[in-house]
Amino acid sequence: MNERHRIVQILSQGLGVGTEEIDTLLEIPSDRSRGDLALPCFRLAGVLKRPPADIAKQAAADLSEKAVAGLASVEAVGGYLNIRFDPAVQAKKVLQAILDQGERYGSNEVGAGKTVVLDYSSPNIAKPFSVGHLRSTVIGASVGNLLAFQGYRCVRINHLGDWGTQFGKLIVAYRKWGEEVDLEGPSPIKALLKLYVRFHDEAEADPSLEDQGREWFKRLEDGDPEATSIWERFKSLSLVEFQRMYDRLGVEFDTYSGESFYNDKMQPVIDRLQEKGLLVESRGAKIVDLEPHGLTPIIIQRSDDASLYATRDLAAACYRHETYAFDKNLYFVATQQNEHFKQVFKTLELLGEPWAKDCVHVAFGLISFAEGVMSSRKGKVIFLEDVLDQAVERVDRIIAEKNPELPNRTEVAEQVGVGAIRFYDLSRRRIKDWVFDWARILNFDGDTGPYVMYTHARLSSILRKGVERGMSPLREAASIEFSALDNPEAIEILKDLENFPRAISRAAEEYEPSILAQTLVDIADHANRFYNAHHVLVEQPSVAGTRLLLVACVRTLLRTGLGLLGIAAPEEM
C-alpha cells in the first residue's frame, strides 16, 4: 500500500519519531466506521512528553497540509488520529486488481525457490479411516494449497502407518481367526477391525497374546516370509479403501512412502547416535536421555532390538532432508504426540543437524464422543465414509425439496455434502478439541460450508441472469459508477476484498486454514446482506454494470478461498 508508506513518512517527519515506530503503531480501527487507518498516540506521549490528544491534533494538521493523494479525511479524536481514504479510489484499485489477477488474487511469491515438506493424513493400515483422520488430511492438504499459493514448492507425503507392533498383533489374530472374517467383501478394513478388536478382547483374558504380537512383529521386521505376505495383503486391501476416501476428498500426495519404507534406513541413524555417545542402555532398551532438556527419554531400540516409532521418524526426517532439501518440514499430527515430536526434534538437534529447527509439529486437537474417546482397539470409531454418506444424503434431500430441477443433482450433492464436512473441520482453530455430534456436523445453516457455497451459487445466479438480460460486469474498474457502491453493505464488501490477501498470508504463515474459513464466512455474510438490500440487475446500465463487477469479484474470491480449502464451488445447488 503506497499511501500508507507516504503517511508514515509525513507523520514520522512531523512528529520527529522513527518511521518504523509509526509503522508498527498504525492500525486498522476495530470499529471501521471510524476510518481506514488509525494512529493511537498514547505510547508516543511517553516519548514526546506531550499529551496524546495534542500529538493527534498535530499529526492531523501535518497530514492535511501535505495533501496526500487518495485521502478523504483526517481527524483527531481524543488520543487517536483517524485517517480515511477516498472510498471511490480504493474501490477502483481493488476491483481492478481482482479483474487483473482473477483467481490468483491473493497469491504471492514469498515462497519462491523454497521447499516445504508436508506429512499429513498418514492413516494406519488395517485400521478404519475414521473421522479422526479427517483432521490431519484436510488441514494438511489445505495448508499445502495455501503454501503453494504463496509460491512454495510443496512435497506432500502420506506417511502410512504400515509398520509396528500392531501388525504383529493383527498377524496373530489373522492366523487364529482369519477364516471367520470376510476379507474379500466390500469393506475389508471392517473385517480387519473385527480381528483387531477380538485380539484385544481375548488379550485381556490371555496376556500372552501381547507377547505373541510383539514376537510376530519382530519376525516381520526380520523378513519372515509368512509374516511379510500376510502384511502385504493387509496393506493392499487397505490402500484400496483409503484411495476411495482420497478420491472423494480430492486429496493427493506426491508419495505414499510410509513407515515400512524406513525399515532399512534406521541403522545409520542408530550408528550416528552411538558415535556421538548419545545412545545409552537403560532397562534393556537403548535410549537417548533427554532429561537435561526437560523431556522424557526417547526409546530408540526395544529390549528385543525391534524398532520403534521414534526411530523411524528420525530416519524419515533425515531421509526427507537429504532427498528434498526442505526449508520447512511439517507434521500434521494430533496434540497427543506433542512430547514425541519434541523428543525427535531435540534428538536431531543433538545429532548436530542444523535443520532441526525447521521441523514443525503442526498440532491439532482431538475428536471425541460424548461417551468418551475414540478407540479402534475397542471398535469404537466412526468411519469417515459413513459421515460423508450421511452428509451427501442430507444434501440430496434438501435439494429435492428446494431445487428439484437441478441438473447434475448427484454430483452437486456430493460436492456440497463433502464440502460441508471439510469446512466444518477447517473452520475452527486447529488446536481446539471437538466432540463428534451428528446434529451439529449435519447442520447446514449459519456459519457453515454450504452457506459459503450457497452464496457463491447465488452470486453465480445473478451473473447468469444478468447475461440473460443483456447486462454484463464492467471490464474496467476505472469506469465504475461509484454511487452504485456508496452504501454500507457494498463498502463492507470492498474492505473484505482488500483484506483478502492478508487473510491468506496469515492462514499460510500460521498453518491455520480456519483463518481463511472465517474470512469466507464474513465475505459470504456481507454478500448476502448486500444483495438483499440492493438490487443488482437494475435499469441503469452503469449501476448494473458496477454492481455486477462487484458480484463477479466477490464470487471469484469465494471460489479461490473454497478452492484453497479443497472445497468445490458449484454454480447451482
Place this chain on the structure above:
RNA sequence: GCGCGUGUAGCUCAGCUGGAUAGAGCGACAGCCUCCGGAGCUGUAGGUCGCAGGUUCGAAUCCUGCCACGCGUACCA
C-alpha cells in the same frame, strides 16, 4: 506429581503483533416471498472474557499464582 494445551453469551466458536462501546452462528422469541434462488435477510433477549494479583496511560490479549477440563508421562503409534 511433573510437562504441554484449553477455559470468551445456554451451546459451538471469532477476537490479528495489548488500544476507543467484547463480535458471529446455533438455539429462543418477533418479523420479511407483487422484488436477482428463504441452505437467505431484519430485529429482540443473552457476557463478572475461569478466579486472584501484577505490568501498563490502557489487558479477553503480556507476567505470576490458583481452579477446572483434556492430552502426555519408557519399550504403542
